Amino acid sequence: MTNPTAERIKGIVASSDVVLFMKGVPEAPECGFSASVVQILNGLKVPFKGVNVLVDPQVREGIKSFSDWPTIPQLYVKGEFLGGADIVRAMFQEGELTTLLSDKGVLTAAS
C-alpha cells in the first residue's frame, strides 16, 4: 500500500537537516507553540526549514499519523522526530537540545 502523503512527508523530512512543521512561517508564526520553537531555533542560530501546515491540509493531517503525534509544531532533526513545543522547550532548558544539535552536526560552533 502506498500512501502518497506519507511519501511526500518523508521527502520533506529528508530535504533538510532541521525541519519544523509549524503553523505559519518562521517569520510570522500563527500559533504560540510554533512561535516558541522558532524562537529557540533562532536563538541557537540553527538553520531550519519551516513547513507551514496551514497552507497544506494533507500534510497538516498526514504529519500527525506519520509521527504518531497529535499536535503541531513538530521538529525533525536529521530525519528523527524530536518532539513538539513542550519537549523542545524542556530540552532547551536542560541544555539537552544544544548537545543533541551539536552531536548531530547541525549547530555551528559558538565562537
Next chain:
Amino acid sequence: MAMAGAEIERLIKQAFPDAQVIIVDLKGDGDHFGARVTSGAFTGKSRIQQHKMVYEALQGQMGGALHALALETSAPK
C-alpha cells in the same frame, strides 16, 4: 467544545492513579491549559514516550477538543 480543566485532571488521574497533576488555565479562556504531571509511570521513559502516555490518557482529545495543553512531565525525584 473546549474541555474543562477538571476533566483533563480527571482523565490523567484515571490513567495514572499516583500522579500529581497541576492544571493551569493559561489564558483564562478555558481553551489553553498547562499541565504538570508527575508520576512513577514515567520512570525510565523518554520525554516523547511520557507525553504520548498523557495524550493517550486524554483519549484522543488532544489536538481535537483540547487545542492547547502545554505539558510538563516528570518522574518523582
